[in-house]
Amino acid sequence: xxxxxxxxxxxxxxxxxxxxxxxxxxxxxxxxxxxxxxxxxxxxxxxxxxxxxxxxxxxxxxxxxxxxxxxxxxxxxxxxxxxxxxxxxxxxxxxxxxxxxxxxxxxxxxxxxxxxxxxxxxxxxxxxxxxxxxxxxxxxxxxxxxxxxxxxxxxxxxxxxxxxxxxxxxxxxxxxxxxxxxxxxxxxxxxxxxxxxxxxxxxxxxxxxxxxxxxxxxxxxxxxxxxxxxxxxxxxxxxxxxxxxxxxxxxxxxxxxxxxxxxxxxxxxxxxxxxxxxxxxxxxxxxxxxxxxxxxxxxxxxxxxxxxxxxxxxxxxxxxxxxxxxxxxxxxxxxxxxxxxxxxxxxxxxxxxxxxxxxxxxxxxxxxxxxxxxxxxxxxxxxxxxxxxxxxxxxxxxxxxxxxxxxxxxxxxxxxxxxxxxxxxxxxxxxxxxxxxxxxxxxxxxxxxxxxxxxxxxxxxxxxxxxxxxxxxxxxxxxxxxxxxxxxxxxxxxxxxxxxxxxxxxxxxxxxxxxxxxxxxxxxxxxxxxxxxxxxxxxxxxxxxxxxxxxxxxxxxxxxxxxxxxxxxxxxxxxxxxxxxxxxxxxxxxxxxxxxxxxxxxxxxxxxxxxxxxxxxxxxxxxxxxxxxxxxxxxxxxxxxxxxxxxxxxxxxxxxxxxxxxxxxxxxxxxxxxxxxxxxxxxxxxxxxxxxxxxxxxxxxxxxxxxxxxxxxxxxxxxxxxxxxxxxxxxxxxxxxxxxxxxxxxxxxxxxxxxxxxxxxxxxxxxxxxxxxxxxxxxxxxxxxxxxxxxxxxxxxxxxxxxxxxxxxxxxxxxxxxxxxxxxxxxxxxxxxxxxxxxxxxxxxxxxxxxxxxxxxxxxxxxxxxxxxxxxxxxxxxxxxxxxxxxxxxxxxxxxxxxxxxxxxx
Numbered sequence: 001x002x003x004x005x006x007x008x009x010x011x012x013x014x015x016x017x018x019x020x021x022x023x024x025x026x027x028x029x030x031x032x033x034x035x036x037x038x039x040x041x042x043x044x045x046x047x048x049x050x051x052x053x054x055x056x057x058x059x060x061x062x063x064x065x066x067x068x069x070x071x072x073x074x075x076x077x078x079x080x081x082x083x084x085x086x087x088x089x090x091x092x093x094x095x096x097x098x099x100x101x102x103x104x105x106x107x108x109x110x111x112x113x114x115x116x117x118x119x120x121x122x123x124x125x126x127x128x129x130x131x132x133x134x135x136x137x138x139x140x141x142x143x144x145x146x147x148x149x150x151x152x153x154x155x156x157x158x159x160x161x162x163x164x165x166x167x168x169x170x171x172x173x174x175x176x177x178x179x180x181x182x183x184x185x186x187x188x189x190x191x192x193x194x195x196x197x198x199x200x201x202x203x204x205x206x207x208x209x210x211x212x213x214x215x216x217x218x219x220x221x222x223x224x225x226x227x228x229x230x231x232x233x234x235x236x237x238x239x240x241x242x243x244x245x246x247x248x249x250x251x252x253x254x255x256x257x258x259x260x261x262x263x264x265x266x267x268x269x270x271x272x273x274x275x276x277x278x279x280x281x282x283x284x285x286x287x288x289x290x291x292x293x294x295x296x297x298x299x300x301x302x303x304x305x306x307x308x309x310x311x312x313x314x315x316x317x318x319x320x321x322x323x324x325x326x327x328x329x330x331x332x333x334x335x336x337x338x339x340x341x342x343x344x345x346x347x348x349x350x351x352x353x354x355x356x357x358x359x360x361x362x363x364x365x366x367x368x369x370x371x372x373x374x375x376x377x378x379x380x381x382x383x384x385x386x387x388x389x390x391x392x393x394x395x396x397x398x399x400x401x402x403x404x405x406x407x408x409x410x411x412x413x414x415x416x417x418x419x420x421x422x423x424x425x426x427x428x429x430x431x432x433x434x435x436x437x438x439x440x441x442x443x444x445x446x447x448x449x450x451x452x453x454x455x456x457x458x459x460x461x462x463x464x465x466x467x468x469x470x471x472x473x474x475x476x477x478x479x480x481x482x483x484x485x486x487x488x489x490x491x492x493x494x495x496x497x498x499x500x501x502x503x504x505x506x507x508x509x510x511x512x513x514x515x516x517x518x519x520x521x522x523x524x525x526x527x528x529x530x531x532x533x534x535x536x537x538x539x540x541x542x543x544x545x546x547x548x549x550x551x552x553x554x555x556x557x558x559x560x561x562x563x564x565x566x567x568x569x570x571x572x573x574x575x576x577x578x579x580x581x582x583x584x585x586x587x588x589x590x591x592x593x594x595x596x597x598x599x600x601x602x603x604x605x606x607x608x609x610x611x612x613x614x615x616x617x618x619x620x621x622x623x624x625x626x627x628x629x630x631x632x633x634x635x636x637x638x639x640x641x642x643x644x645x646x647x648x649x650x651x652x653x654x655x656x657x658x659x660x661x662x663x664x665x666x667x668x669x670x671x672x673x674x675x676x677x678x679x680x681x682x683x684x685x686x687x688x689x690x691x692x693x694x695x696x697x698x699x700x701x702x703x704x705x706x707x708x709x710x711x712x713x714x715x716x717x718x719x720x721x722x723x724x725x726x727x728x729x730x731x732x733x734x735x736x737x738x739x740x741x742x743x744x745x746x747x748x749x750x751x752x753x754x755x756x757x758x759x760x761x762x763x764x765x766x767x768x769x770x771x772x773x774x775x776x777x778x779x780x781x782x783x784x785x786x787x788x789x790x791x792x793x794x795x796x797x798x799x800x801x802x803x804x805x806x807x808x809x810x811x812x813x814x815x816x817x818x819x820x821x822x823x824x825x826x827x828x829x830x831x832x833x834x835x836x837x838x839x840x841x842x843x844x845x846x847x848x849x850x851x852x853x854x855x856x857x858x859x860x861x862x863x864x865x866x867x868x869x870x871x872x873x874x875x876x877x878x879x880x881x882x883x884x885x886x887x888x889x890x891x892x893x894x895x896x897x898x899x900x901x902x903x904x905x906x
Contacts, residue, residue: 016111016119017042030124034063034108036083036117050124063122067092075106082108082120085257086215087153087233087250114256153252156232158185160208160245174230174253176222196220203234208244211236217254229258281368284360287334289314298368301349314366320348326355333357333364343371401474401495404481407488409433421474421497423467439465448478452491456480461498471687472499533848533870534781541785541873585621586629586741588654588674589613594626595633595652602637606647614655622674622741624721629739632714636678636737639711643682643735651679656743672743673723679736685729693727762881764790767814769880771795772802772830773846774822782817785873786880799825803833806841813841815884817867817876820847835862842887844879846871 016033020042024031030047032040043058051058051066063079064072071092078088088108109121154171158164165183167175177183196218203214213235221227234249272295275282281298283291291309299306302317315322321344329340337359345352352375356367401418405411414429422429424437435445444462451458458478465471474495481490535558542555592611599609633652640650654676685693694715711725718725722742729735769791773779776797783793794811796802799822806813816834820827831843839862846867864883867876 020044020121029126032063032122034079034120034122036119038063038079041119047124078106078108079120082110083117085110085112085117085231085252085254087252112257116257116260153250155248155250157246157248158204160247171251174222174228174251176224176226200232203232204247207234207236207247211238211242211244217258228253228255230254280370281366283314283366283368284363285314285366286363289330291317292363301351301353301368301370303349318346318348320346329355329357330364333359343375399496401493401497403429403434403493403495404490405434405493406490409435411437412490418495421466421472421495422464437467448476449491452478452480453488461502462495472497473502474498534775534777535870538781541781541788583623583625585618586624586626588616588621588676591626591629591633592652592654592676594630595637598630598634599637599650602634603641603650604647607641607644608649610649610651610653612651612653614653616654616656616674620656620672620674620743622721622723623744624741625717628717629721629741632717632739633676633678635711635714640678640680640682640735643680643684648681648734650681651677653677653679674741674743676739676741677736678739679734681734684731684733684735685727686731690727690729694725762877764877764881766790766792767884768792768794768811770802770805770811770813770816770818772797772799772816772818772822772827774798774819778819782876785876789877791880798822799827799830799833802830806834806838813838815842815844815880815887817844817846817880820845831862840887840891842883844883 020031020033025044027044028046030044030050032043032047035041040059040061040063048058064075067075074090074092078090082088087110089105091103091105103126105125107123107125109123111118111121154174155168156171157166163185165185167177167183169179171177172179172183175183199216199218203216206212207214213233215231215233217229217231219227219229231252231254232249233251234247236244237246237248239245275293276296278295278297281301282293282295283298284293286292290311290313292311294302294306294309296306299309302309304317309317318326321327324344325342326344329342332338333340339356339358341354341356343352343354351370351372354369354371354374356369358365358367398415398417401421402413402415403411403418404413410431410433411429414424414426416426418429419425422438429437435442441463448458448460448462457480458476460476462474462476463471464474475498477494479492480488481492483489592613596609596611603609637650637652644650654674657673657675693711715725718739718741723740726738726740727735728738764786769786771779771782771786771793772795773782774797779795779797783795786793794805794813796805799818801824802816802818803825805811806816816830818827818830827845827847831845834841834843842864843862844865844867845863846869848869864886865879867879
């Protein structure tokens, strides 16, 4: 390539640039080759000199960069026409680098082939230079011939009034007209379609009559019948008077480009039809947001015609979108070449839009979908979800276990209370069958489900099991759930743990039964104590003067039997009414030694007994009644024997623990305790039986083999000691029963009282004692005992009779011994009257229903002492002596003397 000619570096040379360099590289007139993108592909030295450019900077630059700004629009207008296939020749003033004005004539010649438009050849002529003009014409003709062959265009001329066309060689080749054959105008017109001939005639008539140039594209056929599409350009030639003397022009064979345009138009039409068939909007945007295409749906959304939107900026259509999320998505797609999506609200259109921006080489494709209904549904769903979340929060806050499950039992919802009740978290429970989580009795569940499906609702208690194996009682309410068509779809359940309430209720029932039993036992005990009191006192009185050893032994035996009967009555009251026994330190090893002796007579030879006692220091010994505890242990040994009909092993072991829990949830712990465990290898019990063993009169033994009071009495005794009983049993595994006795704090032990044999019998000094009792045998026996001990005695059958004796002037009563339960006027009324009217007389109350409450309340009723029936002669005399001495001491005080001086009755 000549050094003075340049072409685009890196551009693939397809022949045009090479032809340009060879033909026009050293041409004296400026020429350049312009690509379809408007940039210079090649330029010759004359053009570089004219434009004062250097080859390395000119090539690749926009073709209009060498002209002033105000002339660029003219250049663009003609270049666009040339790229459309039209030959362009026009004048344009230009200022050269030397500073003088140039009158330039510029010719744009389109260059195309079967592949389409290839380039535009730009030829520039300085019109004031005749030499350049003449030479340019010659060379221009040569260039036009070359260009004609490349671009398949030729020239034509027609003199005014002539019918013969002058055709250039290239025009003859285009029309298939031989070189030696004249080209007649009418024959040339007749080869065209009828309407096309009319267009040609009209264009020529306008040219010759009004000097109007024309440019038309027509469908024709050659002289040989070959179809083609040509573009014809015509312009007038005027004489000095301005008359049209001839016409001249050019003809292009645009058959291929027309076919290509037709194909392109068909494709564009199909594409347009396809895009317009979309139910959503499509918009093509360039990098700045200018609209290049709008489908029908997008135009409908905007509310404007599609043609009105082409070429304008989307930001002018939607100024409110500037700075919005859509703007940010647009910028991101442009800058990062990534697809972006955003949902926006157009208040002007009153709809929600889902906008997706797809990057393309020339900009973006905007896909806009009307999401108004979807957004409305989403908001409804969000609101529903919010309501569900609020309802779920309420359900989670509920203290009842809430479970929703399908008809086949699969858990769908499980609230916090259910997790706390059953031990399974919501994540663990959901998706699993209810019978895998809550091991209930199958029959109960099946019956409940049947009732729910039948009635739509069911409510009752269920026996269920927690994750850790605990048996619980649940108050269940089941509600059938239905779908929109009314078909059952699941079950909504509410459950409340009523295990403790049910246990408490059973305890209350047991308490009421025990209260009834206590009332019965109390009445019997009162009568039996009244019977035993004179017997016990009479035996003692008879024994005082008896010298015969045999008779004294019989009297001793009778006294022992009477005491044993009184002790039995005391135990019945202890079971029925919780009367305390003795409270003293219990030697656990001695207690188990006694049990070993008792068990020897109770157990058969095929039951092996093992008794083990850990060393228990005296400070850790429990407080209680060893007789009552022996009764409890004996009862447990008897039950163990009955549970091992074929023999076995029985182990009794005593030990200490530092801390023991209470009886149930919420109960205070026992703390340090002594544990006596009785464990057998017998048949064991089911959980249901183990829960009922402490109920009064409940027994699994055959009729006549058990009363059902053994363990109930044992539980009452253990509770009166502040302890408890635990049972662990299973069928085939045997039973283990633990007695837990709390270790008392220091100083909590009562000193044992001295027995009657150790106490002296203080004599009387002639004091007058009034004995009031509705039982004649007791009055007689007590009166005899007091008389023989130096007292004077008055007797009365009820309180009214006794008060009459006190207020009689004949008697100065020193003390009153009154029974509490009497007809007409009982002991309480009698004591109250004497306290008010005769406060100096001490009162000793007695009853066959001796309880700690009676003892505690006695001083507040004006009673100085209390005797529980049956009592011994020694106890009676000792108590009477103490009361009389205390009364005498009280009368000796100044306050007592003043009271008597003030006239208090005496």
